[in-house]
Amino acid sequence: MRIVEEERLDLSEFIRPGDTVVWGQACAEPLTLTEALVRQRAKMSRIRGLIGANFSSTFSAEHADHIDFVGTGAVGTVRQLAKAGVVDIIPFHITACDRAIENGWLQCDVVLVQVSPPDDEGRYSIGLTSDWIRTAVKHARVVVAEVNAQVPQTTCTEPLTEADIDIRVDTDRPLLEVKSVVPGETDHAIARHALEFIPDRAVVQVGIGSVPDALVPMLKDHKGLGIHSGMIGDSLVDLIESGAVTNEFKEIDKGVTITGALLGTRKLYDFCDRNPRIRLAPVSHTHDIAMVSSLSNFISLNSAVEVDLSGQINAEAAGKSYLGAVGGQLDYGRAALRSPGGRSIIALPSATADGKSRIVAALSGPVTTPRSDADLVITEYGVAELRAKSFGERIKALIAIAHPSHREQLEREAFVAGAVHAR
Incomplete structure (x- = not known):
């Protein structure tokens, strides 16, 4: 050297x-x-x-x-x-x-x-x-x-x-920091719906963003939670210190929070310094489907750009604008579907900042997660449970959680496309 x-x-x-x-x-x-x-x-x-x-x-x-x-x-x-x-x-x-x-x-x-x-x-x-x-x-x-x-x-x-x-x-220079986003009313509404699917002793995967930052404080009264996540932010510090996270019921990595990245501020970095209860692991450990699915009650929470009426999920692009990544969404979603008691949650606002529906008849970008791997889609208006549901059932469930101003148009588009039939 x-x-x-x-x-x-x-x-x-x-x-x-x-x-x-x-x-x-x-x-x-x-x-x-x-x-x-x-x-x-x-x-x-x-x-x-x-x-x-x-x-x-x-x-x-x-x-x-x-x-x-x-x-x-x-x-x-x-x-x-x-x-x-x-x-x-x-x-x-x-x-x-x-x-x-x-x-x-x-x-x-x-x-x-x-x-x-x-x-x-x-x-x-x-x-x-x-x-x-x-x-x-x-x-x-x-x-x-x-x-x-x-x-x-x-x-x-x-x-x-x-x-x-x-x-x-x-x-000897300051580190990059990603500050928490202050959640809004919509974020809290989405988080409250997601909370219903996270039991005590669940192993949770959350990213960073306004919905996770709204959800994590709501978990403080839970017992025996575990964390196995590709990334963690500042909000996880308070959750761990509250006593809700013990990692004691995980089948692997008992007693240890597993993550691949720290995306936060000095608060998070200092908390993790020489802390044996936190371990950074490579993607071969954090995202391996077989390994993660061995965790009982694995709950995956991710976001998306849009979801179509068949349950296809686009987390990458809006039209010609590339916004996100394939990332680990499908890895975690499939692991959650295989986990005993696991659930895969896609959480997103019903509409964009300029009022466009994020529940759509047809995606404007690529399919990040196929409809065959869809489970729960949550907006501020409720939950669409898609696992083992037919196309017709999915359409009704997803239109029900779309923004009210877009529901009629979505019904027309679904009908024109032949997805539903007149009765």
């Missing part, structure tokens, strides 16, 4: 033209390294950059002059790159990215990773995001690690050691 001062870092020493560069995503972005990549990009042109969820302002459309961006979705600030047409989306399930790197289908030449300072045993915690970064480190030609003094020493499945790191750059 070679230690390089930040001021002397020249990434062109390690990155060759044509290389694919992978960096820690979401709040784990190694800002010193990615900022250097942007600054020095002309020296190594052209390179390929694999970008996942992103919450920084590091990358912009102008950087496509030397970097070919390829992404796993359009989450966070990646949406602006997608809107500008400079990021090529791979429609990956989140677990597929890990396998693609492992099998060499997805090239991975140089990894830029942010880690904590080493512990007493010389282990560098990956800190804020696990996902597929550990697999990328194993397969990269060069690993450049930003050792940031402010990264928490979180418990992780496989920390890095000196043997994994080629270049070490020491920094």
